[in-house]
Amino acid sequence: MNAMSKAALATIITAGTIVAPQAAMADETTFTTDDQLASATQAVSEAQQAVSDAQQIAGVPEAQQKADQAAAALDQAQTALNNAQTAQQGTSQQLQQAQQNNDAAQQQLADANTAQQQAQSNYDKSSDQAAQQQAQQAVNQAQQAVTDAAGKLDEANNAVKDAQKDADAATKAQADAQTKQDQAQKERDDAQKDVDAKQQAIDMPESVKQALEAAKKAQAEAEAKQQAAAKDETQAKQDASDKKSASDQASKSASDAKADADAKKTAADNADSQWKKGALGFYEANNLNDAAETMKDFAAKSWFKLGDEESSTSLDNMARAVAAMKEVNEIRKSLGLNELDVDSFNLALVQGAVDYNYSVAKEPTHIYMPLMNGSQNLAFGLQDPVDGWYYYEKQIWDSGNHDPDLTGHYQNIIDPLAKAFGGATVGDGNWQTDGQNYIFAKGDMTLAEYETKLTSYIDGLKNAKGIYQTALDKANKAAETAKAASDALAKANEKAAAATSAREAADKALREANDKLAAAQKAYDEASGSQADKVEALNKAKETLAQKETALKDAKQATSDATAAADKANKALDAAKAKAEEAQKDLDAANGKLADATEAQNALDPAVAQQKLDEANAALAAAQQNADDAAAKLAIAKQADDAAKQAVADAQGKVDQAKADKKDADKALSDAKDVAAKLEQAQKDKEQAAKDAAAKEEAAKKAAKDAADAALKKDSKKSASDAKPAAASDNGLASTGSDAMLPVTVMAIAAIAGAGCVFVKTRASRGKSSLGE
Numbered sequence: 155m156n157a158m159s160k161a162a163l164a165t166i167i168t169a170g171t172i173v174a175p176q177a178a179m180a181d182e183t184t185f186t187t188d189d190q191l192a193s194a195t196q197a198v199s200e201a202q203q204a205v206s207d208a209q210q211i212a213g214v215p216e217a218q219q220k221a222d223q224a225a226a227a228l229d230q231a232q233t234a235l236n237n238a239q240t241a242q243q244g245t246s247q248q249l250q251q252a253q254q255n256n257d258a259a260q261q262q263l264a265d266a267n268t269a270q271q272q273a274q275s276n277y278d279k280s281s282d283q284a285a286q287q288q289a290q291q292a293v294n295q296a297q298q299a300v301t302d303a304a305g306k307l308d309e310a311n312n313a314v315k316d317a318q319k320d321a322d323a324a325t326k327a328q329a330d331a332q333t334k335q336d337q338a339q340k341e342r343d344d345a346q347k348d349v350d351a352k353q354q355a356i357d358m359p360e361s362v363k364q365a366l367e368a369a370k371k372a373q374a375e376a377e378a379k380q381q382a383a384a385k386d387e388t389q390a391k392q393d394a395s396d397k398k399s400a401s402d403q404a405s406k407s408a409s410d411a412k413a414d415a416d417a418k419k420t421a422a423d424n425a426d427s428q429w430k431k432g433a434l435g436f437y438e439a440n441n442l443n444d445a446a447e448t449m450k451d452f453a454a455k456s457w458f459k460l461g462d463e464e465s466s467t468s469l470d471n472m473a474r475a476v477a478a479m480k481e482v483n484e485i486r487k488s489l490g491l492n493e494l495d496v497d498s499f500n501l502a503l504v505q506g507a508v509d510y511n512y513s514v515a516k517e518p519t520h521i522y523m524p525l526m527n528g529s530q531n532l533a534f535g536l537q538d539p540v541d542g543w544y545y546y547e548k549q550i551w552d553s554g555n556h557d558p559d560l561t562g563h564y565q566n567i568i569d570p571l572a573k574a575f576g577g578a579t580v581g582d583g584n585w586q587t588d589g590q591n592y593i594f595a596k597g598d599m600t601l602a603e604y605e606t607k608l609t610s611y612i613d614g615l616k617n618a619k620g621i622y623q624t625a626l627d628k629a630n631k632a633a634e635t636a637k638a639a640s641d642a643l644a645k646a647n648e649k650a651a652a653a654t655s656a657r658e659a660a661d662k663a664l665r666e667a668n669d670k671l672a673a674a675q676k677a678y679d680e681a682s683g684s685q686a687d688k689v690e691a692l693n694k695a696k697e698t699l700a701q702k703e704t705a706l707k708d709a710k711q712a713t714s715d716a717t718a719a720a721d722k723a724n725k726a727l728d729a730a731k732a733k734a735e736e737a738q739k740d741l742d743a744a745n746g747k748l749a750d751a752t753e754a755q756n757a758l759d760p761a762v763a764q765q766k767l768d769e770a771n772a773a774l775a776a777a778q779q780n781a782d783d784a785a786a787k788l789a790i791a792k793q794a795d796d797a798a799k800q801a802v803a804d805a806q807g808k809v810d811q812a813k814a815d816k817k818d819a820d821k822a823l824s825d826a827k828d829v830a831a832k833l834e835q836a837q838k839d840k841e842q843a844a845k846d847a848a849a850k851e852e853a854a855k856k857a858a859k860d861a862a863d864a865a866l867k868k869d870s871k872k873s874a875s876d877a878k879p880a881a882a883s884d885n886g887l888a889s890t891g892s893d894a895m896l897p898v899t900v901m902a903i904a905a906i907a908g909a910g911c912v913f914v915k916t917r918a919s920r921g922k923s924s925l926g927e
Contacts, residue, residue, distance in 0.1 A: 204834070204837045205830075205834055205837075208830045208833035208834045208837060209826075209830045211829075211830070211833060212826045212827070212829035212830035212833060213826045213829075214823070214826040214827055214830050216826075217819070217822045217823040217825075217826040217827075218823055218826075220819045220822065220823070221816070221819040221820055221822070221823040223819070224812070224815045224816035224818075224819035224820070225816055225819075227812045227815065227816070228809070228812040228813060228815075228816045230812075231805065231808040231809040231811075231812040232809055232812075234805045234808065234809075235802070235805035235806055235808070235809045237805075238798070238801045238802045238804075238805040239802055239805075241798050241801065242795070242798035242799055242801070242802045244798075245791070245794045245795040245797075245798040246795055246798075248791050248794065248795070249788075249791040249792055249794075249795040251791075252784070252787050252788040252790075252791035252792075253788060253791075255784045255787065255788070256781075256784040256785055256787075256788040258784075259777070259780045259781040259783075259784035259785075260781055260784075262777045262780065262781070263774075263777040263778060263780070263781040265777075266770070266773045266774040266776075266777035266778075267774060267777075269770050269773065269774075270767075270770040270771060270773070270774040272757075272770075273757075273763070273766045273767040273769070273770035273771075274767060274770070275552075276754075276757040276758055276763045276766065276767070277763040277764060277766075277767045278552045280758045280759065280760040280762075280763040280764075281760065282551075282552070285758060286755075286758055288489065288491070288568060288570055289490070289751070289754055289755040289758050290755060291570045292489065292490035292491060292570070292751040292754065292755070293490075293748070293751045293752055293755050295492065295570075295751075296490070296744065296747045296748035296750075296751040296752075297748055299744040299747065299748070300741065300744040300745055300748050302744075303737065303740045303741040303743075303744040303745075304741055304744075306737045306740065306741075307734065307737040307738055307740075307741050309737075310730070310733045310734035310736075310737040310738075311734055311737075313730045313733065313734070314727070314730040314731055314734050316730075317723070317726050317727040317729075317730040317731075318727055320723045320726065320727070321720070321723040321724050321726070321727040323723075324716070324719045324720040324722070324723035324724075325720050325723075325724075327716045327719065327720070328713070328716040328717050328719070328720040330716075331709070331712045331713040331715075331716035331717075332713050332716075334709050334712065334713075335706070335709040335710055335712070335713045337709075338702070338705045338706040338708075338709035338710075339706055339709075341702045341705070341706075342699070342702040342703055342705070342706045344702075345695065345698045345699040345701075345702040345703075346699055348695045348698070348699070349692065349695045349696055349699050352688065352691050352692040352695045353692060355688055355691075355692075356682050356685050356688045356689065356692065359681060362674075362677055362678050362681045363678075365674045365677065365678075366671075366674040366675060366677070366678045368674070369667075369670045369671040369673070369674035369675070370671060370674075372667050372670065372671070373664075373667040373668060373670070373671040375667075376660070376663045376664040376666070376667035376668075377664055377667070379660050379663065379664075380657070380660040380661060380663070380664040382660075383653070383656045383657040383659075383660035383661075384657050384660070386653045386656065386657070387650070387653040387654050387656070387657040389653075390646070390649050390650040390652075390653035390654075391650045391653070391654075393646050393649070393650070394643065394646040394647050394649070394650040396646075397639070397642050397643040397645075397646040397647075398643055398646075400639050400642070400643075401636070401639040401640050401642070401643040403639075404632070404635050404636040404638075404639035404640075405636045405639070405640070407632045407635070407636070408629070408632040408633045408635065408636035410632075411625070411628050411629035411631075411632035411633075412629045412632075412633070414625050414628075414629070415622065415625040415626045415628070415629040418618070418621055418622040418625040418626075419622050419625075419626070421614070421615075421618050421621075421622070422618040422619045422621070422622040425615050425618035425619075428615055429461070429469065429615050430461045431460065431461050432460055432461025432462070432465065432467040432468050432469055432472070433445070433449055433460070433461070433467035433468075433469075433472060433502065433505060434446055434449040434450070434453075434460055434461070434467070435461075435611075436469065436472070436607075436608065436611050437449060437498065437502070439611055440498075440607055440611070442498040442499075442598065444498065444499040444502075445498040445499050445501060445502035446502075448499065448502035448503060448506070449467065449502055449505075452502075452505075452506045452509075455506075455510075457509065457510060457513040457514045458506070458509055459509070459513075464512075464513075464580065464581075465505075465509050465580060466505045466508040466509055466512075466578035466579055466580040466587075466589075467505050467509070467578075468580075469608075469611075469612050469615070471578070471579055471580050472578075472608060473608060473609070473612060474579050475577045475578050475579040475588070476577070476601075476604075476605050476608070478538065478539055478540055478577055478579065478588060478590070479494075479496070479575065479577040479590070479601055480601065481538070481540045482494065482540060482544075482567055482575070482577075482590070483601055485540070485544060485567060485568070486567070486568065489568060489754070490747070490750060490751040490754050491568065491570055492570075492573070493600075493601070494572060494573065494574050494575045494592070494597070494601070495573060495574040495575075495596060495597030495598070495599060495600055495601070496574065496575070496576060496597050496598060496599055496600070496601055496603075496604040497574040497575065497576055497591075497593055497595070497597035497598060498576070498597075498598045498599075499576075500524055500528070500574070500575065500576040500591040500593055501576025501577070501578070501591075502576070503522040503523070503524070503576070503591055504522065504530065504576050504577065504578045504589045504590060504591040505576075505578040506521070506522040507520070507521045507522040507523070507530065507532070507578075507589050507591075508532075508578040508579065508580055508587050508588065508589040509578075509580065510522070511532060511534070511587050511589070512580050512581055512585070512587040518532050518534065520532065523591060524591050524592070524593045527593060527594040527595070528591060528592055528593040528594065529562075529566040529569070529572075529591070529592045530566075530589065530590070530591050530592070531543050531563045531566055531567070531588075531589060531590045531592075532587070532588070532589045533563075533586075533587070533588040533589070534586070534587055534588075535583070535584045535585070535586060536586065536588065537582075537586065539579075539588035539590075540567075542563070543563035543564065543566075543567060544563070544564055544567050544568075547560065547561045547562075547563055547564035548561075548564050550564075551564055551565075566590075566592050567592075569592065571594050572592045572593070572594060573593065573594055573595060573596050573597065574592075574593050574595060574596060574597030574598075575590055575591055575592045575593065575597075576590065576591050577589070577590040578590075
């Protein structure tokens with residue numbers, strides 16, 4: 155056997171040990187490309203199975219199924235909610251329309267009921283002679299009002315015509331004046347050109363001409379400055395005058411404001427005592443002297459409690475009494491009668507009558523009635539006295555009983571001759587006492603004016619302290635304004651004095667310029683002595699220019715006056731037109747009242763009244779049926795809308811529950827996926843570790859193979875160089891035909907083949923053996 159280095163042999167043995175650490179089956183097959191593909195496919199399948207197993211273990215499929223079911227349930231619930239909301243929108247619109255229809259039907263019913271009541275009233279009155287007379291009187295009064303309004307309209311229209319003539323004349327005069335002014339301006343300009351031409355025609359030494367021109371220029375500048383200074387002085391003096399007027403007015407306003415504040419302070423200090431004076435204080439404050447004296451006369455009566463809450467003369471009770479007075483006027487207005495004014499004297503009288511009946515009388519006692527041509531109503535224990543005076547007694551009257559003892563209050567209220575009244579009230583409940591006096595003469599003021607004055611007086615006393623503070627603030631502000639105006643006046647006076655000084659200086663400069671111009675003109679005239687004809691023509695041209703300038707000035711003034719007159723005439727025309735428009739409105743209103751009164755009178759015709767009543771009854775029945783139908787439909791629509799709203803609420807609840815269920819299912823699915831991901835990652839980590847180990851083993855095999863190849867190659871080269879005859883070995887023994895390369899070759903084959911290689915020894919023929927796999 156050939157010698158082998160110990161190192162090579164050790165390497166081969168080591169490599170064999172590394173690449174085949176364990177024994178394997180002798181008949182193990184070698185891996186092919188198909189085997190590797192099959193192995194890879196199996197690995198993919200195993201990986202997919204591992205993922206599936208991980209998801210099964212984590213519960214992902216079940217969680218996904220529940221999440222899908224929850225999403226589907228939510229979609230279904232949301233669809234149901236959308237459908238319910240759409241349906242509810244429809245029922246809501248139907249309900250709204252039904253409500254509108256019901257409101258319209260109810261209004262129609264109310265109108266029909268009012269019309270029926272009016273028709274019934276007209277029918278009842280159609281057989282009432284007194285009502286017929288009242289209606290005729292109302293028509294007569296309305297007709298007279300129309301006649302009066304038409305007369306006033308005619309007067310107003312005539313005034314407009316006259317004003318239009320004046321305005322047209324003034325406008326024409328203005329246009330004529332402007333034309334004359336334009337002509338005067340042209341003639342003045344022509345005269346100036348003539349002067350300039352004649353001036354140039356005179357032969358004159360240049361120095362004299364220049365001196366004259368310079369003097370003229372200086373004089374013109376001095377004159378312009380003087381005029382400007384005079385204008386400034388005029389304006390400054392006017393400003394000072396205006397400032398003085400403003401200062402005087404501000405001073406007066408401050409004085410008045412202080413006096414007003416002092417008076418309001420006194421009023422505030424005396425507000426309580428003034429309040430206690432009740433009606434007397436009100437009458438005195440408004441200069442209603444007869445009423446005030448009546449209060450003073452009553453003050454001597456033991457039962458009279460001026461200003462007390464137990465008296466109709468308290469301010470609160472006076473305010474309460476206005477309601478019944480308004481109600482009476484509304485009734486009269488509805489009947490086509492005139493509304494009553496307020497007569498303060500009879501107001502005071504009925505206050506005494508009410509107080510007497512409230513405190514003393516055991517039974518109704520008519521006292522302190524109108525002195526002549528009047529009447530009185532009293533009521534006891536009625537919250538609204540007009541209910542008893544008018545509505546209750548009207549039923550008696552309408553029944554045909556016209557007994558004054560039973561219907562006298564009613565007749566007093568609708569008396570067409572009444573023109574003014576006064577009302578009073580005191581107490582409440584069963585003790586309430588009311589009264590009204592009616593007179594046939596015009597009163598002091600309208601009811602609206604009386605209410606305004608009374609309310610203002612009451613508010614003034616209630617807010618006296620605040621009113622005083624406001625007045626004090628106003629007075630202080632006025633004092634500040636007066637001080638500022640006084641300071642402004644002082645400055646304006648200083649400016650006016652300075653303007654006067656400037657004007658005086660300008661006057662002096664103008665005089666000096668005039669003197670220089672006169673001297674230059676004299677020199678010019680002396681130099682032009684030989685040109686007398688030209689100089690005379692120039693002087694005549696200058697005279698003409700002066701005349702034209704005067705004429706232009708007069709024309710301008712005439713135009714200004716004509717313009718002012720035209721403006722005044724046009725304003726007068728506008729005022730006349732405004733009055734005519736107001737008169738037309740009054741006539742329209744009068745015609746409207748006449749139409750109403752005529753219609754009311756016609757409605758009292760028995761045949762017409764019966765027809766209108768039948769029509770009104772039919773219309774009322776139809777309106778009632780329509781109202782009932784609308785109400786029924788409204789109830790049905792409301793029921794349907796309520797049901798639709800409940801359906802929406804139920805559907806919303808299901809949507810909310812479905813959202814909660816989906817949220818829970820989504821979370822369970824997410825949690826399952828997290829667990830599955832962790833399991834998959836663990837499997838991947840395990841497989842990666844196996845791959846890493848296999849890679850290391852493969853690398854080791856390759857390294858061993860490479861080492862074996864290198865060792866074999868090296869020893870092969872050495873064996874070739876050290877080759878001996880096969881007859882004898884180094885030790886002198888005979889060679890068998892094999893050497894040390896055999897085990898090396900075998901080890902290399904083992905290294906290349908890898909694990910699973912074993913050596914099998916077989917016997918052959920005598921004296922021989924073979925080495926195989």
